[in-house]
Amino acid sequence: MRLFRVTRLFSPQFPQELATDIPAIDSYLQQIEQELPGRKALRCQMLEEVRDHLLEHHSQLVASGESSDLAAEQVTTQFGDPIQYGRTLRRDKLIKFAKIFSISTLAFIAITLFMGWSYTPTEYPLVETPGFWTRLFVPMLNAPLFALLMSYTMSFVVVKAKPDPKSASHVYVDRKKKYAALYIVLYMSALAVIAILGIFNIGMFRNMHPLVSAAFAILSVLTVYWNRIPWNSYDLKDDTLIVRSVFRETQIPLVQIISIKVKRYWIDRFSGLDSRSLMIQWRTSTGQVQRLQLPLNDSMHNADRLQAKLYSALEHPQ
Amino acid sequence: MKTDNEQILKGLLDTLVLNVLTQGENYGFGIREALHQQLGADADVVKEATLYPLLHRLERRELLISYRQPGERGTPRKYYKITDLGRSYLRTKTAEWRKVASLLERTIFTNKD
Incomplete structure (x- = not known):
């Protein structure tokens, strides 16, 4: 089963920006690339280091008098089995995915159950409350889906920003990502207002326990504060x-x-x-x-x- | 005999890599070259396919940090730098190896010609 290939579905091609014009090195990089998960930009980032290594070693051998073809053969042989190396890189990503998925599944289940509990009228024993079992099982089904979306994005989509060659000492965020953060700020600000009103039994959160509303308010304000970065x-x-x-x-x-x-x-x-x-x-x-x-x-x-x-x-x- | 030697050197590899980085930040190929210079005849033990996963593992343990700089060959070059945690880990490991060396010195090496 090569399930990781699902993560390459929308961009399965070899990233052309990695092509070196040295056939043996290109073929070697392609063999590693076939073993990697994630979108093209991420696979490209995972391969940059080995590409740099092979080209540096190749230049060194050519400078010492070796022919380009022979040098390419030598550096790729010396690097080791490309399939094995690709699998090692893939395993790191899959371990990251599994970790985030399991932690976030548990976190989502806990949050949704907590919310379900906070809605429960106090006049009934908990398990006899109307809708109790629905509130218990629906989060159990939904939580892994939310967690899957989150862990997939964090493991197979997100890539590091490239170093800026024009201003290496300037640290900044692209405008596009600022807009994304602005969206989160607006969304979480609205949630904070609703949660604060909920503490006083007003609005959408009026049926929630005031402590739960307060927890939501604090969480939302913190998220807004964090998204100023x-x-x-x-x-x-x-x-x-x-x-x-x-x-x-x-x-x-x-x-x-x-x-x-x-x-x-x-x-x-x-x-x-x-x-x-x-x-x-x-x-x-x-x-x-x-x-x-x-x-x-x-x-x-x-x-x-x-x-x-x-x-x-x-x-x-x- | 060669296999035993390789096993010992592989166990030493994280210490050797951290030691190379105490001399200054370096990139993958540069680290490999420095190791080859230090290891001489035993240099074959340092396979690139082993070195990079090791560097990534040390980075995950926060013994190293890495940064990318625009490179000459169209893709950025990744440099590694040892952290304070890495230095302290290196000190501990060096002390452990020193103990082993001293133990061998006091036992096997003195008993045999």
Whole structure:
């Protein structure tokens, strides 16, 4: 059974941008690619590293006097079995999918059962309440579907933003993704208002327990707050990090940074974009210690490079 | 005998890779070249198809971070950098290997010519 092929259904072709014009290397890359799951852009990203390796090794051999064909044969043989390598890459993705699917299925079941319970009138014992069994089983059926959609997107659709060759030290999010975040902000803001009204037994949430409405309100407000991140942008100059957020602009001289720690919040686990926050601590010229949280994720161009450069700045202060 | 040697070196590989990265950030082929230089005659143990999954595993364990930079060959090049956690793991592993080496030194190596 090669079920992973379902994930390639809409774009099964080999990504042409990976073609090297060296037949043996192209054929080798195609053999690996046949074993990979996900949409074309994701498969392309998974293959970039091996392509770079093969071409670098090939150039080295050609420079030492080997013919191009012989060098290509040699580098592909040396790399190892392409099918096996493709399967290893695929297994990583499938493990990620299985993990997210099982966690999110349980989470969705818990949320929907909790909501069902909160609607239950208190005058009946729980299992004798009209509609109890429906409320128990419908979420059991729906939850895996929601979870499947979520884990599929996070494992086989989402790709890292490419590094920007024009401005390698500028970290930003594309306009398209800003619109997507704006949609979530509007949707969750509306849900927050409905949930807050529900606390006072008004509107759609009036039959819910006030504590459940409050929990929804908090969750919605937090999601809105978190979705401000696409409007952040960061610039790493020679000696300064400039952080622009919706609320303010902060300049941090690199020599003043005393520590950088990575923190992952619960919401980061569900974004599928390797979201994390860098907790930066620095000492100002007056001796005051300040802290700033720098949210980063893979939809930001140059985000991982900024993190590496900040680590380097901390290791080798100038 | 060769197989035993390979097994030992494979067990060492994560330590060797982290050690290479203490000398500075590097990309896959660069790491392979550095390992080949260090291992000399035993370099064949480092197969590329083993090296990359190992790098990805170390990254998932947050012992490394990676970043991509625009490359000369049309696709970005992926660099690896050791983290503080990676350095501390390397220190622990080095101490463990040192203990093994010292144990061998005190037992087998002294008893045999």
